[in-house]
Amino acid sequence: xxxxxxxxxxxxxxxxxxxxxxxxxxxxxxxxxxxxxxxxxxxxxxxxxxxxxxxxxxxxxxxxxxxxxxxxxxxxxxxxxxxxxxxxxxxxxxxxxxxxxxxxxxxxxxxxxxxxxxxxxxxxxxxxxxxxxxxxxxxxxxxxxxxxxxxxxxxxxxxxxxxxxxxxxxxxxxxxxxxxxxxxxxxxxxxxxxxxxxxxxxxxxxxxxxxxxxxxxxxxxxxxxxxxxxxxxxxxxxxxxxxxxxxxxxxxxxxxxxxxxxxxxxxxxxxxxxxxxxxxxxxxxxxxxxxxxxxxxxxxxxxxxxxxxxxxxxxxxxxxxxxxxxxxxxxxxxxxxxxxxxxxxxxxxxxxxxxxxxxxxxxxxxxxxxxxxxxxxxxxxxxxxxxxxxxxxxxxxxx
Amino acid sequence: xxxxxxxxxxxxxxxxxxxxxxxxxxxxxxxxxxxxxxxxxxxxxxxxxxxxxxxxxxxxxxxxxxxxxxxxxxxxxxxxxxxxxxxxxxxxxxxxxxxxxxxxxxxxxxxxxxxxxxxxxxxxxxxxxxxxxxxxxxxxxxxxxxxxxxxxxxxxxxxxxxxxxxxxxxxxxxxxxxxxxxxxxxxxxxxxxxxxxxxxxxxxxxxxxxxxxxxxxxxxxxxxxxxxxxxxxxxxxxxxxxxxxxxxxxxxxxxxxxxxx
Ligand SMILES: Cc1ncc(COP(=O)(O)O)c(C=O)c1O
Numbered sequence: 001x002x003x004x005x006x007x008x009x010x011x012x013x014x015x016x017x018x019x020x021x022x023x024x025x026x027x028x029x030x031x032x033x034x035x036x037x038x039x040x041x042x043x044x045x046x047x048x049x050x051x052x053x054x055x056x057x058x059x060x061x062x063x064x065x066x067x068x069x070x071x072x073x074x075x076x077x078x079x080x081x082x083x084x085x086x087x088x089x090x091x092x093x094x095x096x097x098x099x100x101x102x103x104x105x106x107x108x109x110x111x112x113x114x115x116x117x118x119x120x121x122x123x124x125x126x127x128x129x130x131x132x133x134x135x136x137x138x139x140x141x142x143x144x145x146x147x148x149x150x151x152x153x154x155x156x157x158x159x160x161x162x163x164x165x166x167x168x169x170x171x172x173x174x175x176x177x178x179x180x181x182x183x184x185x186x187x188x189x190x191x192x193x194x195x196x197x198x199x200x201x202x203x204x205x206x207x208x209x210x211x212x213x214x215x216x217x218x219x220x221x222x223x224x225x226x227x228x229x230x231x232x233x234x235x236x237x238x239x240x241x242x243x244x245x246x247x248x249x250x251x252x253x254x255x256x257x258x259x260x261x262x263x264x265x266x267x268x269x270x271x272x273x274x275x276x277x278x279x280x281x282x283x284x285x286x287x288x289x290x291x292x293x294x295x296x297x298x299x300x301x302x303x304x305x306x307x308x309x310x311x312x313x314x315x316x317x318x319x320x321x322x323x324x325x326x327x328x329x330x331x332x333x334x335x336x337x338x339x340x341x342x343x344x345x346x347x348x349x350x351x352x353x354x355x356x357x358x359x360x361x362x363x364x365x366x367x368x369x370x371x372x373x374x375x376x377x378x379x380x381x382x383x384x385x386x387x388x389x390x391x392x393x394x395x396x397x398x399x
Numbered sequence: 400x401x402x403x404x405x406x407x408x409x410x411x412x413x414x415x416x417x418x419x420x421x422x423x424x425x426x427x428x429x430x431x432x433x434x435x436x437x438x439x440x441x442x443x444x445x446x447x448x449x450x451x452x453x454x455x456x457x458x459x460x461x462x463x464x465x466x467x468x469x470x471x472x473x474x475x476x477x478x479x480x481x482x483x484x485x486x487x488x489x490x491x492x493x494x495x496x497x498x499x500x501x502x503x504x505x506x507x508x509x510x511x512x513x514x515x516x517x518x519x520x521x522x523x524x525x526x527x528x529x530x531x532x533x534x535x536x537x538x539x540x541x542x543x544x545x546x547x548x549x550x551x552x553x554x555x556x557x558x559x560x561x562x563x564x565x566x567x568x569x570x571x572x573x574x575x576x577x578x579x580x581x582x583x584x585x586x587x588x589x590x591x592x593x594x595x596x597x598x599x600x601x602x603x604x605x606x607x608x609x610x611x612x613x614x615x616x617x618x619x620x621x622x623x624x625x626x627x628x629x630x631x632x633x634x635x636x637x638x639x640x641x642x643x644x645x646x647x648x649x650x651x652x653x654x655x656x657x658x659x660x
Contacts (some may be wrong), residue, residue, distance in 0.1 A: 010532060020501055020528045022458045024553040024575065027560065166464065167454065179457045184579035186555055283501045283528065284455060296476040297506025298454040 004250045006317070011200020014323065017316035019199040021286045025179075028186045033201040035106045040208070045101065052097050053212065056130065057087045061213075063220040063377070068347040069364070076230065076370035078363055080350070080380045081217050083241065090353060090382030091213060091241045092123035096192060098209035100127040103190035110134040110189040114178040116143055116171035116237065117308035117355070118150025119382060120194030125159035135159040138177040140170040143307045150386055168301040171237075171311045175285050195238025196315035199286030203243075203315050210244025217377060218248050225375065231256040231366060234379035235359040236276070236329070237308045239315035241381035250326060259318060260362045262304035263331035273302035275314040276322050276329040284312070289319045305334040305390065306354035308382075332358040340364065341384060341391060353382035354390065401545050403446055403494035403522040403570045407605045407626070410445065417445040417571075417607060417627025418618070418653045420634045420646070421498065423466035424449050424483075425475025427638065432480070433487045435638060440493050442650045447491075448525065448629060449484075451477050451499035458527040460582030462632035466639065477503045477512075481519050488520035496523035496549065496570075504537070513540040523547040523570050531564055549573050554594055558601070565602040572602045573629065576621065577611040582632035584611035595624035619652040627653070 006013045011033075019029055039045040053059040061082045070078045083091040103111060111133050115121030121137040128135035137154055141163045144151055154161050167173040175198075182191040196203045196210075221229055232249060234242035236259045249255045264272035272278065275290045282291035284299055292300040292312035302312040321327040332340075337354055340361035345351045352360055356379070363378045370376070384391075410417055420439050424432055436447050452467035452475050459467070477499065484495065497516060504512045504526070516524070524546060529537070531550065541548045547570035552561045555578060565572055576591050577583050599606050608621040609629030622628050630649060637646045 018533050019530060020533055021530065022527050022553075023530055023551045023564075024458075024555045024578065026530045026532070027555050027557060172455065176455050176457050180460075180580050183458070184577075184583065186578065280506075282505055285457070286528075288505075291502075293502070293506060295506065296478070297503035298471065299502070 006320070007200060007204055011204065013317045013320035015281070016288045016319040017200055017203060018288050019286060020283045020288065021199045022183060024183045025186060025199070029199050031106070036102060036201055036205050039102055039105055045105065048101055049098055053094065057093055057097065058085065059212065060216045061085050063217060063224070066348050069344065070367070072343070072347055073364045073367040075367040075372065076374040076376045077372070078367055079221070079229070079375060079377045081213060081245065081377055083213060083379060083381050084350070084352065084356070084383035088123045088126050089385065090119045090123065091210060091244065092120045092194060093126065094212055094244065095194065095206050095209040095240060096120070096123040096127040099190070099192045099205070100131050100133060103133065103192070104131060106190065108188060108190040110185070111136070111192050112178050112181050112185070112189050113137050113192045113194060114171065114174040115139050115194065116174065116310055117306065117386065118143065118147040118154065119308060119386070121154050121159070121161070122150055122157070124192050124194070125154040125157035128159065129157045136181070137161050138164050138174040138181065140164050140168070140174050142169040143171065146307050146390060147386060170302070170307070172299065172302070179285065195240040196243045196317060197238045197285060197287055197289065197313060203287065203317055206240050207243045207247055207317060210240050211247045213241065213244040213379060214246060214248035217245065221377065228252055228255050229377045230370065230374040231258060231376045233258045233260060233359045233363045233366065233376060235260045235309065235355045235381060236314055236318065237311050237355060239318045241379050243315060243317055245379040246327060257327040258362060258366065259327050259329045260358045261329060261331045262306060262309035262358060263333040264303040264305070266333055267331055271303035272331070273304040273309050273311060274331040275312060276318065277331050279312070281319065287316045289313050289316045290322070305337060305394065306358070306387070308353070308355040309358065330362050332361045336361040338391065338394060350380070351384035351388070352380055353384050354387045356381045357384070401522055401547055401570070403496065403547055406445060406494055407571055411605055411626060415657045416622040416653050417605070418443065418650050419446050419448055419607060419627065419629040420444050421448040421450055421629060421631035422638060423463065423470050423635055424451060424480045425470035425473050426466040426635065428473055429475055429479055429483055432483055433490070436491055438643065440491060442647045443654050444493060444650065445627065446494040446496055448496045448498050449480065451480060451497060451503055453500040453503055456500060458580055460580045460632060462582045462636050466635045477507050481515050484521065485519035494522040495520065496525060497521050498525040498527070501526055501528050509537050510540060513537065513544050513546065517544040517546060521546060523549050525549045525573060527551065531567060551575055552598060554578050558597070561598060562601055565604065568602065568604045571605040571607045571626065572598065574598050574606055574608050574625065575610045576608045581610050584613070592624050595621070599625050615649060615652050618649060622653060622656065
């Protein structure tokens with residue numbers, strides 16, 4: 001592949017991306033873009049991010065050969081990139097550290113964020129506590145029920161959690177409310193978006209902050225095996241852990257990249273969150289991307305057992321990478337994810353987030369189609385403590 | 400010349416003010432769209448803004464969100480609204496402006512949308528999630544069809560950007576007089592007056608103030624600084640409560656002002 005250098009200066013990845021937002025937000029988004037491009041080139045800013053990632057988050061995270069899982073699957077070796085070992089238990093904090101430091105640089109001491117599973121909300125509240133910033137988090141009422149512990153965590157960390165009742169009362173509606181809040185408070189507030197979505201520069205900036213995952217992985221694997229892996233697998237909600245993992249490998253065409261969406265009850269049913277598999281290009285939350293929508297362009301509700309994948313869109317860069325065929329997008333059902341969740345716990349002593357369990361489930365399928373000299377790396381985006389209740393209830397219900 | 404441009408120019412030349420009400424198409428059923436437009440025309444509306452419901456209206460406050468939900472529950476689609484307009488456009492003499500988020504247009508097909516609204520006699524379009532940076536997606540097609548793309552400026556838009564937007568502007572410059580979504584009001588008095596006067600100074604086309612205008616006093620006050628007002632949430636609410644006399648009341652100050660002129 002020739003050099004990959006996207007987005008363009010207007011934030012487009014081919015036809016995808018852009019800035020489809022109300023005029024009230026344009027100035028803020030333009031200022032953010034300028035502030036980010038300045039900060040990016042400044043060694044002190046980068047050094048401060050690196051320091052916090054090391055000393056506060058605990059990076060670098062290990063790359064672990066899951067021997068038991070490999071033996072069980074039969075086929076390619078499966079490695080786990082342990083983002084679950086980050087402070088707060090997921091990859092989300094890689095992004096919140098970067099954006100919060102940028103907000104401080106811009107003189108904005110108030111932060112608004114959306115959250116689905118609550119992981120991004122917790123990661124945002126955590127960094128706001130550390131940097132002494134005001135924090136308000138919008139969260140769908142449905143998710144508040146599913147992820148009650150994370151709500152309490154955010155409150156412990158000093159954030160204000162605001163329930164959202166509109167629409168499906170999940171992540172998409174939390175984004176709507178966070179955007180409305182930002183429109184009204186744009187002077188002193190930074191919107192700390194949690195994934196590679198939204199208007200430019202968010203998809204690019206969040207990708208850059210998350211790219212630490214792929215950079216470390218590349219070095220670690222090269223060091224251990226002296227080559228690049230044959231395949232990489234990551235789950236896709238908005239797409240941030242996947243983009244962070246994939247980005248440093250995009251030009252290495254010999255590395256196959258697999259993004260795993262939530263198939264919910266099955267992509268042939270109306271209850272799934274497989275935007276790339278079943279959606280059509282459309283415009284939501286500031287960006288042109290693949291979207292679950294009806295033929296009139298009304299956004300449809302997404303369904304997944306995992307709150308963090310429950311989003312009807314997917315980042316514009318993934319939309320582009322699908323269309324050019326660089327990344328393969330697959331989907332995994334609730335049931336398959338539940339199986340992988342338990343399997344990884346039993347075989348490796350690692351309880352993965354339900355989101356990450358989707359990636360694990362697909363990696364197991366993929367491993368069986370590959371041979372023993374080949375290697376798969378799974379981005380284990382988070383740990384599963386937050387999901388233990390959900391899984392217990394599901395398993396009880398199934399008995 | 401485009402009907403909307405013509406109408407606003409006529410008002411401007413005679414020093415009269417514009418009153419543009421917003422209604423949500425399909426709220427109360429698609430059947431009442433025609434009669435509501437005719438009623439507003441009778442009350443003295445200069446033009447009418449017709450909202451297309453969208454599942455995720457990020458620029459709108461609770462009143463218009465709820466109206467959109469009711470409309471979607473009634474089965475309203477962009478295509479039904481266009482067909483309805485086409486049916487009775489001849490009965491209406493004032494200009495019609497469609498206000499829709501980008502995704503329903505995108506799903507409909509941008510070229511087909513422009514072609515069909517042209518056939519239905521639509522005079523202008525407001526797309527609240529389409530800033531000038533992205534407008535190429537549709538602006539050249541609207542230009543060719545002589546349908547005016549109404550640009551917005553807000554209190555968060557810096558002066559140089561207002562100048563750029565005003566220069567591109569067609570029909571009128573939609574000036575958002577709140578920092579926030581529709582139906583809210585968080586600023587009064589001097590700040591808004593100064594802002595509207597500045598936009599007036601800059602803009603080569605008529606300037607209309609909108610967002611959060613809900614009382615007779617505000618209609619009166621805001622229209623004195625610019626070329627007229629757009630009233631959305633309040634009209635939507637009054638229609639939902641079937642309070643037609645209040646709607647007439649809202650338009651009155653403009654009528655009075657126009658009589659004095
Ligand atoms: C552990 C974990 N993985 C993945 C995701 C999905 O987000 P993304 O696709 O942006 O990585 C989430 C979102 O909450 C999450 O908590």
